[in-house]
Amino acid sequence: MTPLLTVDDLRVSFPTRTGTVEAVRGVSFTLGKERLGIVGESGSGKSQTGRAIMGLTPGHAKITAKTLNFDGIDLLSASAAKRRSLRGKRVAMILQDPKYSLNPVMPIGRQIIETLKTHESVSWGEGRQRALAMLEAVQIHDPERVFDLYPHEVSGGMGQRIMIAMMLVCGPELLIADEPTSALDVTVQLEVLAILDRLVAERGMGLIFISHDLRLVSSFCDRVLVMYAGRVVEELPSANLAAAQHPYTQGLLNCLPTIGSHRHPLPVLERKPEWAL
Amino acid sequence: MTREVLSVRDMVVVFDEFVALNGVSLSVAEGESFGLVGESGSGKSTLLRAVAGLNVFESGTLTVSGKRYEGHRRDRDFYRTVQMVFQDPYGSLHPRQTVDRLLLEPLAIHGFTDVDARIARALDEVGLGSGFRFRYSHQLSGGQRQRIAIARALILEPKILLLDEPTSALDASIQAEILNLLEQARKERGLTFVMVSHDLGVVSHMCDRLAVMRKGEMVETVSVEALEKRAFSQDYTRQLLVASEGFRRT
Ligand SMILES: Nc1ncnc2c1ncn2[C@@H]1O[C@H](COP(=O)(O)OP(=O)(O)O)[C@@H](O)[C@H]1O
Ligand SMILES: Nc1ncnc2c1ncn2[C@@H]1O[C@H](COP(=O)(O)OP(=O)(O)O)[C@@H](O)[C@H]1O
Ligand SMILES: [Mg+2]
Ligand SMILES: [Mg+2]
Numbered sequence: 036m037t038p039l040l041t042v043d044d045l046r047v048s049f050p051t052r053t054g055t056v057e058a059v060r061g062v063s064f065t066l067g068k069e070r071l072g073i074v075g076e077s078g079s080g081k082s083q084t085g086r087a088i089m090g091l092t093p094g095h096a097k098i099t100a101k102t103l104n105f106d107g108i109d110l111l112s113a114s115a116a117k118r119r120s121l122r123g124k125r126v127a128m129i130l131q132d133p134k135y136s137l138n139p140v141m142p143i144g145r146q147i148i149e150t151l152k153t154h155e156s157v158s159w160g161e162g163r164q165r166a167l168a169m170l171e172a173v174q175i176h177d178p179e180r181v182f183d184l185y186p187h188e189v190s191g192g193m194g195q196r197i198m199i200a201m202m203l204v205c206g207p208e209l210l211i212a213d214e215p216t217s218a219l220d221v222t223v224q225l226e227v228l229a230i231l232d233r234l235v236a237e238r239g240m241g242l243i244f245i246s247h248d249l250r251l252v253s254s255f256c257d258r259v260l261v262m263y264a265g266r267v268v269e270e271l272p273s274a275n276l277a278a279a280q281h282p283y284t285q286g287l288l289n290c291l292p293t294i295g296s297h298r299h300p301l302p303v304l305e306r307k308p309e310w311a312l
Numbered sequence: 313m314t315r316e317v318l319s320v321r322d323m324v325v326v327f328d329e330f331v332a333l334n335g336v337s338l339s340v341a342e343g344e345s346f347g348l349v350g351e352s353g354s355g356k357s358t359l360l361r362a363v364a365g366l367n368v369f370e371s372g373t374l375t376v377s378g379k380r381y382e383g384h385r386r387d388r389d390f391y392r393t394v395q396m397v398f399q400d401p402y403g404s405l406h407p408r409q410t411v412d413r414l415l416l417e418p419l420a421i422h423g424f425t426d427v428d429a430r431i432a433r434a435l436d437e438v439g440l441g442s443g444f445r446f447r448y449s450h451q452l453s454g455g456q457r458q459r460i461a462i463a464r465a466l467i468l469e470p471k472i473l474l475l476d477e478p479t480s481a482l483d484a485s486i487q488a489e490i491l492n493l494l495e496q497a498r499k500e501r502g503l504t505f506v507m508v509s510h511d512l513g514v515v516s517h518m519c520d521r522l523a524v525m526r527k528g529e530m531v532e533t534v535s536v537e538a539l540e541k542r543a544f545s546q547d548y549t550r551q552l553l554v555a556s557e558g559f560r561r562t
Pocket of ligand 4: 356357358476
């Protein structure tokens with residue numbers, strides 16, 4: 036079976052006044068219809084990995100890979116038009132803060148229909164039906180009312196569900212969720228994740244779930260990549276997290292305070308220069 | 313009998329028409345570490361800020377070390393007793409000031425003269441060393457900035473620290489270092505903590521007792537021991553506890 040996505044030796048670097056910043060330094064993985072987590076601390080290159088797959092790497096950055104292939108399409112040699120048509124239609128991305136992805140001056144329903152119309156020729160009436168159905172699918176109970184609201188008129192949790200609705204309305208095969216619930220309260224976070232989980236399963240999507248939260252990612256995903264300084268230092272099934280081999284993964288797990296564990300002081304992470312080699 | 317150092321009775325804070333704190337009461341004993349949890353907007357910061365005099369409270373009473381306080385006004389005694397550390401050291405530390413200036417300011421206000429020795433000791437205590445003294449705060453990492461914010465709070469040798477999500481903006485490994493630093497300072501100085509966090513794991517690690525807040529009210533107060541044994545009465549507390557255990561596929 037050929038995977039949906041193949042990433043081999045992906046590198047992303049930024050020229051800056053003080054030299055080149057190597058954000059992603061040879062990341063490789065494949066993805067099928069599964070839930071893959073990417074975890075690591077801030078600056079480890081998670082978002083830039085996701086953006087490279089989406090074709091959203093900033094213009095001044097340098098991007099190379101031995102392979103960057105989505106369903107038989109070589110993404111690096113694909114034309115800009117081709118990548119635009121993939122984006123939103125077959126590959127979609129959810130970001131941490133819906134504020135950056137929702138248009139503040141357009142009612143929510145219209146935004147979803149516009150997204151749909153970018154990729155499919157649908158009538159307004161059909162678009163409206165699909166937008167309402169999608170809002171219902173993300174458990175918005177009064178879709179007719181929410182349809183006419185502006186983004187600032189909904190709560191953070193609802194905004195994030197609307198984002199999910201907008202990103203899934205065209206039925207993408209691959210969804211990249213970059214810290215999709217990090218800005219939400221824990222209880223709301225789990226509600227949103229449950230919705231995402233159900234949709235990914237029902238629609239048979241591949242999911243890349245990016246987060247700094249190792250506990251959350253491992254409870255949600257089938258498999259986890261652990262990134263450090265632009266590289267994948269460890270890849271393991273979520274169920275085997277406790278058996279992690281790399282001292283960075285172990286350190287990340289151990290330093291979390293948990294209810295009832297009573298470790299004073301908490302173990303801290305001793306960073307080794309060789310991890311970043 | 314432990315002595316009560318901080319007491320809040322029936323505190324009400326109103327912004328325009330909005331009741332952000334609706335009759336909240338709290339009693340913290342000397343040397344205790346008390347936690348506040350609850351979803352965003354539940355009034356945790358408002359409570360700490362009202363204690364610190366950054367928000368006015370409409371009604372209710374506030375007593376710190378036996379002394380009553382009202383409105384905004386806090387005397388020098390108060391700031392010698394109570395200091396606050398915020399979530400975002402970006403917001404609380406001026407980026408274009410050197411660490412030296414940041415630490416000097418509270419000392420100057422309170423008329424200390426042995427400033428060099430105090431600054432050196434404060435930097436040492438938060439694990440930064442004198443090499444950091446003349447750096448600008450924008451040259452520091454998030455964790456280093458939070459260490460400076462803690463040094464600044466400790467430099468006046470307060471008895472009570474109000475900590476508002478002090479590690480929420482930090483990576484997990486840096487969080488562990490900062491929590492260890494705070495615990496050590498508490499042990500060495502016999503400090504009293506009131507600590508806000510949205511993370512029940514953090515609060516149960518750092519605190520003896522905690523209050524669960526929701527919509528401007530205190531839902532319940534439980535000891536961490538009771539929390540661990542699931543010996544609480546409110547369903548909302550259970551929801552927070554379950555949520556803190558991560559995602560569960562049903
Ligand atoms: N536009 C940019 N210019 C220069 N460096 C950048 C830029 N965007 C990201 N980086 C750097 O790339 C690295 C990885 O960033 P990112 O992928 O956003 O990390 P993460 O998502 O894991 O926190 C960081 O060191 C960051 O500073
Ligand atoms: N200065 C202010 N003016 C108006 N409303 C405020 C102000 N400060 C806080 N609030 C409101 O009070 C409520 C409680 O806020 P806050 O104490 O910051 O919550 P928490 O810290 O628990 O997240 C929120 O609804 C918030 O929007
Ligand atoms: Mg990121
Ligand atoms: Mg707050």
